Amino acid sequence: xxxxxxxxxxxxxxxxxxxxxxxxxxxxxxxxxxxxxxxxxxxxxxxxxxxxxxxxxxxxxxxxxxxxxxxxxxxxxxxxxxxxxxxxxxxxxxxxxxxxxxxxxxxxxxxxxxxxxxxxxxxxxxxxxxxxxxxxxxxxxxxxxxxxxxxxxxxxxxxxxxxxxxxxxxxxxxxxxxxxxxxxxxxxxxxxxxxxxxxxxxxxxxxxxxxxxxxxxxxxxxxxxxxxxxxxxxxxxxxxxxxxxxxxxxxxxxxxxxxxxxxxxxxxxxxxxxxxxxxxxxxxxxxxxxxxxxxxxxxxxxxxxxxxxxxxxxxxxxxxxxxxxxxxxxxxxxxxxxxxxxxxxxxxxxxxxxxxxxxxxxxxxxxxxxxxxxxxxxxxxxxxxxxxxxxxxxxxxxxxxxxxxxxxxxxxxxxxxxxxxxxxxxxxxxxxxxxxxxxxxxxxxxxxxxxxxxxxxxxxxxxxxxxxxxxxxxxxxxxxxxxxxxxxxxxxxxxxxxxxxxxxxxxxxxxxxxxxxxxxxxxxxxxxxxxxxxxxxxxxxxxxxxxxxxxxxxxxxxxxxxxxxxxxxxxxxxxxxxxxxxxxxxxxxxxxxxxxxxxxxxxxxxxxxxxxxxxxxxxxxxxxxxxxxxxxxxxxxxxxxxxxxxxxxxxxxxxxxxxxxxxxxxxxxxxxxxxxxxxxxxxxxxxxxxxxxxxxxxxxxxxxxxxxxxxxxxxxxxxxxxxxxxxxxxxxxxxxxxxxxxxxxxxxxxxxxxxxxxxxxxxxxxxxxxxxxxxxxxxxxxxxxxxxxxxxxxxxxxxxxxxxxxxxxxxxxxxxxxxxxxxxxxxxxxxxxxxxxxxxxxxxxxxxxxxxxxxxxxxxxxxxxxxxxxxxxxxxxxxxxxxxxxxxxxxxxxxxxxxxxxxxxxxxxxxxxxxxxxxxxxxxxxxxxxxxxxxxxxxxxxxxxxxxxxxxxxxxxxxxxxxxxxxxxxxxxxxxxxxxxxxxx
Numbered sequence: 001x002x003x004x005x006x007x008x009x010x011x012x013x014x015x016x017x018x019x020x021x022x023x024x025x026x027x028x029x030x031x032x033x034x035x036x037x038x039x040x041x042x043x044x045x046x047x048x049x050x051x052x053x054x055x056x057x058x059x060x061x062x063x064x065x066x067x068x069x070x071x072x073x074x075x076x077x078x079x080x081x082x083x084x085x086x087x088x089x090x091x092x093x094x095x096x097x098x099x100x101x102x103x104x105x106x107x108x109x110x111x112x113x114x115x116x117x118x119x120x121x122x123x124x125x126x127x128x129x130x131x132x133x134x135x136x137x138x139x140x141x142x143x144x145x146x147x148x149x150x151x152x153x154x155x156x157x158x159x160x161x162x163x164x165x166x167x168x169x170x171x172x173x174x175x176x177x178x179x180x181x182x183x184x185x186x187x188x189x190x191x192x193x194x195x196x197x198x199x200x201x202x203x204x205x206x207x208x209x210x211x212x213x214x215x216x217x218x219x220x221x222x223x224x225x226x227x228x229x230x231x232x233x234x235x236x237x238x239x240x241x242x243x244x245x246x247x248x249x250x251x252x253x254x255x256x257x258x259x260x261x262x263x264x265x266x267x268x269x270x271x272x273x274x275x276x277x278x279x280x281x282x283x284x285x286x287x288x289x290x291x292x293x294x295x296x297x298x299x300x301x302x303x304x305x306x307x308x309x310x311x312x313x314x315x316x317x318x319x320x321x322x323x324x325x326x327x328x329x330x331x332x333x334x335x336x337x338x339x340x341x342x343x344x345x346x347x348x349x350x351x352x353x354x355x356x357x358x359x360x361x362x363x364x365x366x367x368x369x370x371x372x373x374x375x376x377x378x379x380x381x382x383x384x385x386x387x388x389x390x391x392x393x394x395x396x397x398x399x400x401x402x403x404x405x406x407x408x409x410x411x412x413x414x415x416x417x418x419x420x421x422x423x424x425x426x427x428x429x430x431x432x433x434x435x436x437x438x439x440x441x442x443x444x445x446x447x448x449x450x451x452x453x454x455x456x457x458x459x460x461x462x463x464x465x466x467x468x469x470x471x472x473x474x475x476x477x478x479x480x481x482x483x484x485x486x487x488x489x490x491x492x493x494x495x496x497x498x499x500x501x502x503x504x505x506x507x508x509x510x511x512x513x514x515x516x517x518x519x520x521x522x523x524x525x526x527x528x529x530x531x532x533x534x535x536x537x538x539x540x541x542x543x544x545x546x547x548x549x550x551x552x553x554x555x556x557x558x559x560x561x562x563x564x565x566x567x568x569x570x571x572x573x574x575x576x577x578x579x580x581x582x583x584x585x586x587x588x589x590x591x592x593x594x595x596x597x598x599x600x601x602x603x604x605x606x607x608x609x610x611x612x613x614x615x616x617x618x619x620x621x622x623x624x625x626x627x628x629x630x631x632x633x634x635x636x637x638x639x640x641x642x643x644x645x646x647x648x649x650x651x652x653x654x655x656x657x658x659x660x661x662x663x664x665x666x667x668x669x670x671x672x673x674x675x676x677x678x679x680x681x682x683x684x685x686x687x688x689x690x691x692x693x694x695x696x697x698x699x700x701x702x703x704x705x706x707x708x709x710x711x712x713x714x715x716x717x718x719x720x721x722x723x724x725x726x727x728x729x730x731x732x733x734x735x736x737x738x739x740x741x742x743x744x745x746x747x748x749x750x751x752x753x754x755x756x757x758x759x760x761x762x763x764x765x766x767x768x769x770x771x772x773x774x775x776x777x778x779x780x781x782x783x784x785x786x787x788x789x790x791x792x793x794x795x796x797x798x799x800x801x802x803x804x805x806x807x808x809x810x811x812x813x814x815x816x817x818x819x820x821x822x823x824x825x826x827x828x829x830x831x832x833x834x835x836x837x838x839x840x841x842x843x844x845x846x847x848x849x850x851x852x853x854x855x856x857x858x859x860x861x862x863x864x865x866x867x868x869x870x871x872x873x874x875x876x877x878x879x880x881x882x883x884x885x886x887x888x889x890x891x892x893x894x895x896x897x898x899x900x901x902x903x904x905x906x907x908x909x910x911x912x913x914x915x916x917x918x919x920x921x922x923x924x925x926x927x928x929x930x931x932x933x934x935x936x937x938x939x940x941x942x943x944x945x946x947x948x949x950x951x952x953x954x955x956x957x958x959x960x961x962x963x964x965x966x967x968x969x970x971x972x973x974x975x976x977x978x979x980x981x982x983x984x985x
Contacts, residue, residue: 045288139748165328191945361628449864494676505542544848719902745770
């Protein structure tokens, strides 16, 4: 009787199923039979999202090591996916991160490589985005973004002859104008897709069926830089109930009538409901499903077997049309629909995923790593230039290029990885630097050596920011300082070097030049004690005048018993420092800056600086953490008493410093250089105390009486200036739940506020978070030390200490990290502010590179060495930068020139600029080919899709004329970057 009852139930279940079930071994029909005009077309996109480091290091993720933290092994994903694609020509898979793929590719034999090449050629394996990583968009500099994308695109082109067409930024925590205009449109992409937008924005777009739009993000580059942008509906994972990864718990598709739990009709009904719900909030009859997620497809068979069944039965059901697809295919389908699209002109910052959850903390998280990444990116350009101009092939800088490519990842420079992973990022940068230094020193040795004389042996000081340099402090004799200028125009700049005994400075002819000897700053030295090698006891400061474009000048440090060290003078009361251009006054009561005067424009700005800290939320609701900034109240706490102990040191006509001590863990030097038109602030923060069990988010705030109407300007990755208004979003009515964190924005290079008469700007040396919470006020976060995790995946507090024990149960060791950084303040009239800001911004990214060699005397060095040289025949205009000069394949050199001013920023410098490459390089230049931004195709072969906008504005299709022989003259419009492959003999 029980057996009869079971048979009856099984028979009823089969009869109730509307779709025919297989009998025997069945081949599922997954063939794409074209689009349907009267059904919803469902593009099934198989993908994996592979973080280039996060909870584990990039090597651990690739190898599948350290699985006690997270089970993930990228090599096994690729090992598994490739055979599964080969089994069924209908299957497709997309891949992004070339830092992983190129490792896997190196391990494959030629038979497997041929299999992969065939899959790529047939469109089954498709590379999208194609960078070394999926870079962050808040904490990255545009040069580094372009570099890492170029690195990946070069590998893909060299090995497969294909070029990515689609941007795929599915996981970064907010999206920048630079990503849209430069890294999408200018990179040749036809579309850009991502998952994370503000929860209020998402709700509005869902209500308006406006998840896809034309993103026209740069007012300077205009309509021709717009890109079709889509926001994914289910994050970047599959719809609920349809995850077929080995670590998912969703049911597989069960269609065997001889087994229990047949679920085909139920699964088909659920799937149809899911996609129809999604289709109802997208325009047209095409939607895209992201079938995959973080480190999925290690068992690709499980995924594809179920997807084959799903597509087969869904199409057999007939209500929707489902098929394997790619974002490229989806983009083409959307374009073919000939729809008219809305236009977005602002960016997607800040990002919040719930009312008290603003992802604005990571703008500052791991401030030391952010500085190291920025600094090494600038140094890479120096190394590439010298390698290219001395006949190198690009291999000497590969290690640093790849390390920086990894470091741009959205859990690397963002500061959102585990501590041991952050150490690994830094270690890779250090190893790459060692290799790059070898080519720099070899090139300078070659360039400085006179005929018949031996080449000098140079060294570099990587810790000058904390006044550590063995080359200048441990040598008792004279030191030659070769200062290389990576900018393509002459520059005059102050150089500061630590020394251990009094010295004088002479120029390349051995003639003494003015210098200032300053004693080491005792307060910041105490803060750094135990965290850095012993610093010099003194600092010598001197001005390097007219260092040649893409060239070098030589200076000499000569021991001198006559050199006088400036004596620090403690001050109680008002004090001021000034040069011919700027005056800085300090408050008699607080010791803080009280006013800055720009003498050229006769503007005196009353400005009060304060150091404060927000108490990080912990233990009630949303915590403040590596990603999220959430103070537990809107008011910030004063560091110390708010009053600074002040010491003045320096000489009139030389470098002058006001040294301020606010607490045992925070000090600052306000510095004025002899010819500077800006004020330099060098702050040292740490170790931030946490014995009160309070996490602290430290800010520097500036309060003025400027009538700014709560408006602030911040840069987008160093490019466009973005307008920010407190408690306001341009595209929706903002509900303010976090009045502090919700008004923070990424500051990569500068922030600026102004009224009708006066502009006030602050420039950074790394990415940080900044805000204007009140009219006439701006603040910037400089360091964070937190005691709670914010529950966004990293699984540990942002509490950086000198050491940490092994995972999976790490313990912090030693004091909290102490960091040092620099801000530059500029007061100017609105008509000249951008000239000051853009110039300082370029200099900050490409500082003079200082190289040292011991010499018996300046005269000896001059007799044996060339002391000054330019590698160029001319210089660039003041509004154009040499962005890239890199030796690449086929003996050619990659050259990028960048217009550095936006439309309307400056009456003169915002105009088009004309450059003659022949005048720049002379007879060395023999051939020029203009290419796309990432140099993966001739520009003449780029034909992007043209989309229809609701505002009726159409792309012009205008292309700036290519440079032609003999002068190879070219024009750059505001913020335009032009890229060339050239031959330099």
